Amino acid sequence: MKGARGTKGEQAMVPRAEFASYYGRPVIKPPSWSATDIAGYFFLGGLAGAGSVLAAASQLTGRRRTATALKVSSAAAVSCSAAALIHDLGRPGRFTHMLRVFKPTSPMSMGSWLLSVYGPLSGVAALTAVTGRLPRTGTAATAGAALLGPAVATYTAVLAADTAVPAWHGAHRELPYLFAASATAAAAGMALVAGPPGESAPARCAAALAAAAETATDRAAEHRLGMVAETYREGRAGTLLRTARTLTLAGAAGAVLLGRHRPAAAASGLALLAGSACTRFGVFAAGVASAEDPKYTVVPQREEH
Amino acid sequence: MTETTGTTGTTGTTGTTGTAGTAGTAQAGDGRERVGFFTDTSVCIGCKACEVACKEWNAIPEDGLSLTGMSYDNTQALGASTWRHVAFIEQPARPAPEGRTQLPLADGPPEPPPADGEFRWLMSSDVCKHCTHAACLDVCPTGSLFRTEFGTVVVQEDICNGCGYCVPACPYGVIEQRPADGRVFKCTMCYDRLGAGQEPACAKACPTESIQFGPLDELRERAALRVDQLHEAGVSDARLYGHDPDDGVGGDGAFFLLLDEPEVYGLPPKPRVTTRDLPAMWKHAGAAALSLLGTAALSFVLPALARRKRTS
Ligand code: SF4
């Protein structure tokens, strides 16, 4: 036992939250998911989903090259994320079992169905854009992918939050907005990297809006989490999230101020992409850290009422 | 001990209010009663017969033979290959209530009160709670986890694809992936034995009836009596855990009588099935998706407006 009962007569240097535990062992099981697969999937899903939205809007406003680039990146990202999801299964050969049932209480089930519709749509959108064939089909697929894209980008927040993991469930109200902002930043970054500077005005604007939104939701999440917010500030998660903030803000600033110049636009775009990836890996690491320490399970539950 | 084929109709708790998001409400089927475990830790002697019987009956593989230094607990926690886990807690003895610390186990003279510096041992055999609103079952995307006709929660091993979602979903840290296998495993309340009208192996093996198996309603009544009895005997620490159908998981199918706070035994003090918040989460996800669309729209409109202003 640790905490209140076990440390009688001992004077802690820093006042610690009073709590008891069973030999300091975690109460819940941390996710067994690999960070590369699942945090990577959160990032790629966001990039794909938000990318489809920017692609459709680019096409609508005559920014053809940016639209095509984003369609290709979305199709590639969603393919990689499907591969990551299957790779992470304990029994990859059984991935089709995901579509055995349609289960609204399982965000993973809803996500599987969503991806099984969105994936082909984004693939068709990319193929038709690259080959120039079947323009009508291409437009329909582009529109469909743009409608489902935002859901692909945000449902992953629900997937993480619908668990007993304190750092995720505790922020279940803020996480979808954080993921939406991070996804927008990534897609804007991709547009800056892959699109011509002449078409990049919307991407630069989106980068600035996304960076602002990410900063605000990040704050709100930490505020809501109370003591569990430590897991967002300390250790690996803290390093990743600080890096994410720096990269995202630098990328957005670079995009707004220097985005008209090709090398600066590309550098800003890369910073935005890397920042978005760091955000997802950071949130993932915070969740694991919060699950591994019984303090984050016991103290908030005790503080209820 | 108890017939499981009772005909008294369903006793499982049906959907209580405020559980809009949950799928797997415990309700025994086929006119069977919902069955469960009542684990009375005040009579547990830490013999681990339940752990052994469970391993033997369910043919669970060996999962480590290390010495942990955690009192007599070398099993450490529930997991894929540990479906019963006996916790051992060493505590300084509490001041004797009204001159006695012995728990009223049996007739006979009470033991003399402990001398200063003596310890008390808390022992508790932990198990899957077979929650009324089971998070593991709710989030399982393959339908592998299901609610049986006995109101228990069981993994279908031929369906599970090892997605691992149920693992962090369980508020008690029960279900786990077996690394070499990839799939998840946990207590089935001896589904095969229940089907044959037998009680689970752990309850059968328990020499002190610390693990009691039976219809859940009956167990709840028995537990309430037992806790009153202990309070009258001066054991003011005695409390029930997981017995309340109004708690965060709608009550446990396996509940406990504890002699200290739940977290001392490694149990969450106020577990909650997170699917209860799922409607709210979907709402926020929907709003966030709209905000993404809005941000994108703004990003195309704002530069256009700025350009128009500049040119005009
Ligand atoms: S204790 Fe965990 S594994 Fe058991 S039924 Fe409840 S949620 Fe599922």
Ligand code: SF4
């Ligand atoms: S690991 Fe198996 S039992 Fe658990 S949620 Fe996934 S498919 Fe269901």
